[in-house]
Amino acid sequence: MSKQKIGLIITLASLIILFFLLGARTGISLEKLQDFIRNLGFFAPLTFILIYTIVPIFFVPITPLSVTAGVLFGPVWGTIYTVIGATLGACATFLVSRYLVKDWVDKRSSAKVIMVQELVRKEGWKFVAIARITPVFPFNFQNYVFGVTDISFRIFFWATFISIIPGSFTYVYLGYAGKVAFADGQDAFPLIIIAVILLLLFSMLPYIIKKIKLIIKKKKEVSKSCIML
Numbered sequence: 001m002s003k004q005k006i007g008l009i010i011t012l013a014s015l016i017i018l019f020f021l022l023g024a025r026t027g028i029s030l031e032k033l034q035d036f037i038r039n040l041g042f043f044a045p046l047t048f049i050l051i052y053t054i055v056p057i058f059f060v061p062i063t064p065l066s067v068t069a070g071v072l073f074g075p076v077w078g079t080i081y082t083v084i085g086a087t088l089g090a091c092a093t094f095l096v097s098r099y100l101v102k103d104w105v106d107k108r109s110s111a112k113v114i115m116v117q118e119l120v121r122k123e124g125w126k127f128v129a130i131a132r133i134t135p136v137f138p139f140n141f142q143n144y145v146f147g148v149t150d151i152s153f154r155i156f157f158w159a160t161f162i163s164i165i166p167g168s169f170t171y172v173y174l175g176y177a178g179k180v181a182f183a184d185g186q187d188a189f190p191l192i193i194i195a196v197i198l199l200l201l202f203s204m205l206p207y208i209i210k211k212i213k214l215i216i217k218k219k220k221e222v223s224k225s226c227i228m229l
Contacts, residue, residue, distance in 0.1 A: 052085025097147020
């Protein structure tokens with residue numbers, strides 16, 4: 001066994017221990033988790049990022065964490081911490097898949113896995129970005145799937161980091177709006193409207209991207225026709 005795999009196994013074992021210690025501390029309750037992080041003061045952002053790095057490995061849903069960031073840190077810093085944490089969590093899961101799962105998958109690849117591997121080989125960062133923006137599969141599952149492809153870690157990192165910003169901001173702002181609504185319902189109405197609009201825009205992103213691609217394709221076809229004439 002290579003030193004990389006041994007080091008990764010040790011790190012993964014440490015993360016598993018941290019995960020269960022955190023679960024024992026908070027009772028896997030979102031409210032208790034928020035109180036736990038809030039009471040850490042200066043270390044709250046770092047703890048939040050660390051939690052966000054760990055949980056994707058165990059297929060724990062991350063959307064509640066993004067909403068929590070809005071509650072605890074507000075829309076700006078909440079988005080920053082969420083993007084950092086989600087990217088690190090994606091990278092951690094990707095590395096686990098790449099070094100501990102890929103060899104096994106390569107020997108027993110199903111038709112669907114082979115199809116994804118081919119798509120990633122052809123499209124590269126574009127496929128990663130589209131998968132993030134149009135989450136057909138859960139975020140955590142995507143990380144494991146990309147780990148068994150041949151995409152480079154560097155491309156995976158940057159494609160993930162940039163493409164998760166819109167979704168992260170949407171859910172963080174939703175958490176922030178919910179917090180304001182709970183504290184002062186009268187002044188929260190504009191924030192709730194903005195949050196709903198952001199959710200609608202985010203849900204429409206796949207359609208918007210598809211339309212843009214069709215427009216670009218048509219323009220290229222028209223340009224080629226003009227050149228031929």
